[in-house]
Amino acid sequence: MSPETAPARRCNPETARQLERSCRLCGRALAGYVNPLTGTVLAPALCPACEAEEQERREQVKLAAREEQRRQRQQQIRELMAGAGVPPRYLDCSLENYTGWKPQGRPTALLGPCGTGKTHLAVAYLREWIIAHGSTGAWFQRAGTLVRQLRQSCSASAFEPEDSLIRRLGQDQRFLVLDDLGAEALTDFTLQGIYDILDLRYSYTLPTVITSNLDVGQMAMSYGDRFMSRLLAMGEVVELSGEDYRLLLAENRQQREQNEKMH
Numbered sequence: 001m002s003p004e005t006a007p008a009r010r011c012n013p014e015t016a017r018q019l020e021r022s023c024r025l026c027g028r029a030l031a032g033y034v035n036p037l038t039g040t041v042l043a044p045a046l047c048p049a050c051e052a053e054e055q056e057r058r059e060q061v062k063l064a065a066r067e068e069q070r071r072q073r074q075q076q077i078r079e080l081m082a083g084a085g086v087p088p089r090y091l092d093c094s095l096e097n098y099t100g101w102k103p104q105g106r107p108t109a110l111l112g113p114c115g116t117g118k119t120h121l122a123v124a125y126l127r128e129w130i131i132a133h134g135s136t137g138a139w140f141q142r143a144g145t146l147v148r149q150l151r152q153s154c155s156a157s158a159f160e161p162e163d164s165l166i167r168r169l170g171q172d173q174r175f176l177v178l179d180d181l182g183a184e185a186l187t188d189f190t191l192q193g194i195y196d197i198l199d200l201r202y203s204y205t206l207p208t209v210i211t212s213n214l215d216v217g218q219m220a221m222s223y224g225d226r227f228m229s230r231l232l233a234m235g236e237v238v239e240l241s242g243e244d245y246r247l248l249l250a251e252n253r254q255q256r257e258q259n260e261k262m263h
């Protein structure tokens with residue numbers, strides 16, 4: 001049914017008076033009618049071809065608006081991520097653009113050699129958290145920087161005293177990524193600081209994602225059994241190998257269950 005003929009069917013042809021109309025866009029002649037009962041002019045403003053074009057244009061405008069909205073949202077997320085301490089290189093890291101094997105849930109520690117995408121994945125979890133909760137209380141912390149800050153924290157000129165630093169990372173940040181643990185030289189003092197942060201997060205059941213180039217054995221050597229026991233109790237520890245990841249140890253889960261029973 002074309003718009004030219006449509007009104008004719010609604011009006012009584014005996015009484016409807018035909019009017020000459022033209023398409024608002026192309027000027028093509030269109031039939032218009034006056035409804036004899038109401039005196040209302042019934043005529044399409046556009047010919048079918050122009051109507052189709054208009055429809056197409058409206059769709060394009062809608063699509064462009066949606067795309068602009070999406071772009072703005074992405075930009076907003078990038079800004080929130082930057083505000084949470086994520087370095088520029090990782091601002092666009094998401095679960096969608098992570099190409100390696102993904103663990104089922106969100107692990108507490110991602111271990112494995114360089115180039116396996118541990119930081120990408122950890123940042124992707126941070127991104128998910130920020131999308132769900134906003135960036136307040138989400139923080140990306142390089143482990144090397146933390147060790148330096150811990151070392152400086154007991155000097156008189158410290159930017160942030162040790163207890164404040166430990167409380168901030170251990171308790172105030174509701175989601176923490178501790179990136180690249182293990183690359184730094186540790187002293188008993190810095191080791192204790194890192195343990196205290198982990199222990200606080202464990203006590204407050206705060207989500208934490210740690211990445212490290214060390215494997216579980218090396219980590220136990222560097223950080224000690226107490227640290228490992230805490231870490232394994234907090235969640236799953238997975239090792240990424242590049243093509244694969246494996247859930248570390250059935251012991252992982254057993255250990256956690258045991259710890260849960262004890263506490």
Ligand SMILES: [Zn+2]
Binds near residue numbers: 026027047
């Ligand atoms: Zn037209």
